[in-house]
Amino acid sequence: xxxxxxxxxxxxxxxxxxxxxxxxxxxxxxxxxxxxxxxxxxxxxxxxxxxxxxxxxxxxxxxxxxxxxxxxxxxxxxxxxxxxxxxxxxxxxxxxxxxxxxxxxxxxxxxxxxxxxxxxxxxxxxxxxxxxxxxxxxxxxxxxxxxxxxxxxxxxxxxxxxxxxxxxxxxxxxxxxxxxxxxxxxxxxxxxxxxxxxxxxxxxxxxxxxxxxxxxxxxxxxxxxxxxxxxxxxxxxxxxxxxxxxxxxxxxxxxxxxxxxxxxxxxxxxxxxxxxxxxxxxxxxxxxxxxxxxxxxxxxxxxxxxxxxxxxxxxxxxxxxxxxxxxxxxxxxxxxxxxxxxxxxxxxxxxxxxxxxxxxxxxxxxxxxxxxxxxxxxxxxxxxxxxxxxxxxxxxxxxx
Amino acid sequence: xxxxxxxxxxxxxxxxxxxxxxxxxxxxxxxxxxxxxxxxxxxxxxxxxxxxxxxxxxxxxxxxxxxxxxxxxxxxxxxxxxxxxxxxxxxxxxxxxxxxxxxxxxxxxxxxxxxxxxxxxxxxxxxxxxxxxxxxxxxxxxxxxxxxxxxxxxxxxxxxxxx
Numbered sequence: 241x242x243x244x245x246x247x248x249x250x251x252x253x254x255x256x257x258x259x260x261x262x263x264x265x266x267x268x269x270x271x272x273x274x275x276x277x278x279x280x281x282x283x284x285x286x287x288x289x290x291x292x293x294x295x296x297x298x299x300x301x302x303x304x305x306x307x308x309x310x311x312x313x314x315x316x317x318x319x320x321x322x323x324x325x326x327x328x329x330x331x332x333x334x335x336x337x338x339x340x341x342x343x344x345x346x347x348x349x350x351x352x353x354x355x356x357x358x359x360x361x362x363x364x365x366x367x368x369x370x371x372x373x374x375x376x377x378x379x380x381x382x383x384x385x386x387x388x389x390x391x392x393x394x395x396x397x398x399x400x401x402x403x404x405x406x407x408x409x410x411x412x413x414x415x416x417x418x419x420x421x422x423x424x425x426x427x428x429x430x431x432x433x434x435x436x437x438x439x440x441x442x443x444x445x446x447x448x449x450x451x452x453x454x455x456x457x458x459x460x461x462x463x464x465x466x467x468x469x470x471x472x473x474x475x476x477x478x479x480x481x482x483x484x485x486x487x488x489x490x491x492x493x494x495x496x497x498x499x500x501x502x503x504x505x506x507x508x509x510x511x512x513x514x515x516x517x518x519x520x521x522x523x524x525x526x527x528x529x530x531x532x533x534x535x536x537x538x539x540x541x542x543x544x545x546x547x548x549x550x551x552x553x554x555x556x557x558x559x560x561x562x563x564x565x566x567x568x569x570x571x572x573x574x575x576x577x578x579x580x581x582x583x584x585x586x587x588x589x590x591x592x593x594x595x596x597x598x599x600x601x602x603x604x605x606x607x608x609x610x611x612x613x614x615x616x617x618x619x620x621x622x623x624x625x626x627x628x629x630x631x632x633x634x635x636x637x638x639x640x
Numbered sequence: 641x642x643x644x645x646x647x648x649x650x651x652x653x654x655x656x657x658x659x660x661x662x663x664x665x666x667x668x669x670x671x672x673x674x675x676x677x678x679x680x681x682x683x684x685x686x687x688x689x690x691x692x693x694x695x696x697x698x699x700x701x702x703x704x705x706x707x708x709x710x711x712x713x714x715x716x717x718x719x720x721x722x723x724x725x726x727x728x729x730x731x732x733x734x735x736x737x738x739x740x741x742x743x744x745x746x747x748x749x750x751x752x753x754x755x756x757x758x759x760x761x762x763x764x765x766x767x768x769x770x771x772x773x774x775x776x777x778x779x780x781x782x783x784x785x786x787x788x789x790x791x792x793x794x795x796x797x798x799x800x801x802x803x
Contacts, residue, residue, distance in 0.1 A: 267803070276800050286801040293796070376803050425803075543644070547668035554667055597801060604803075620664070 284597040285614040290489035295537040301529035318346025325531040360507035362387035370419040371402035373608035393607040400429035423456035423568020426613035430567025433465040456569040458487035493523035548616040555627040594629040658692040705779040709743035711772040723770035
């Protein structure tokens, strides 16, 4: 004890924080977060989680599990009943068959699932392709595994679907893995079956692993298409990540899962076992209830998001801030280049002048510059009031 | 899960909030306001939507409400319907259902006071031809109506920003 204390006081020539962690950027919009938090009366379109509360049946099942004294560890892979429910769900949804015993693991959010999966396959120097703008954890997760994150930019003109031509330019003999996230946070982009087939061909051609983060899959507004894992030649190279946070409004439960070939799930399980042991038992019992009896509640929420999407997209386009009709998730990603402001300037001024919070696109990678992310996981009255304020904001600046 | 029809979507929106504007219905469902208005008119004309009413929390201080279960002697040809329709003509009866079990009709009756409701039951309802017996249950407090809980649960403040 005394030794370590003295170390704290005496500057050591050795860096205390590992260099590869020290260089990780903190979220680029921390100051903006702080600003939002100090203000009253803000309408926030900056929230990346459902505004719905988890359906009562789920909450009640969780309470009941406590009453019965289910307060113990579960299997490292997760309670078998839950894994069976997950594999049954996956088969019904996509026709993909996974073994609950060996090909399914319950994780603490998709964030943990992706982290352990990336750690399980990445050796120092391995290159990992990911499309950008994207969720903020992908590149850091790769860096933390001593891999090399390689961004592939997606463009508004393609509705932010990653293009094989662009992937081809980025792939090298060192490329091991491709990360996918459709429906996409922050753009609301989605992939059709045709899009997925092209990506699958690319992955097979270059012998890549594919990790597909499908957390927003249930929040799709286009005809359902199979997971990329179910396309020919993909099962053995693909791990699919999904969870309960978005579809069932269970973000605080921290509960998700991954399905994939046995060797990869087994490798993930080792890391999970030594770092997490198992996902919270209570949340697992809530998740079983979600899969077994909450289809209608889930669909009702999806439909409400879809209707809000229609309202918000129409609102933005009518103000001259162009955005395409999102195919999934609960975000719109309007282009704000016509205002002449950077996305950070736009977000800051909008917040200060009209108390509406949106996320600067640059938070999701350099290619998000020129856009802002607006969440419609917000009550309709708030969306409508935010649109009124936005219109006033643009008018004051002579931009509309 | 089967896709809902446009009519079902409009009904669901009206059920949740009968005061929703035509513009909002149109925006939510990607319709023109004229199309949305026409669809609502059609629902009214076809008798699917019979009216719009307010959901009022606890009015039991000013109004006395009672559930009255009624046993009926059914009639040849018309069964329970004729007697039920006769009973529905009273303004005091605000809702009426044919039910299974020991009783046949389930009524909700309102009056200005307990005495007034009791008087209605004794002098009007139980004396109707075809009514065999009544059981009156006075309502003390309302917790939920039309799917809406009257005591809202405390709202959890989400983080103002999350990625």
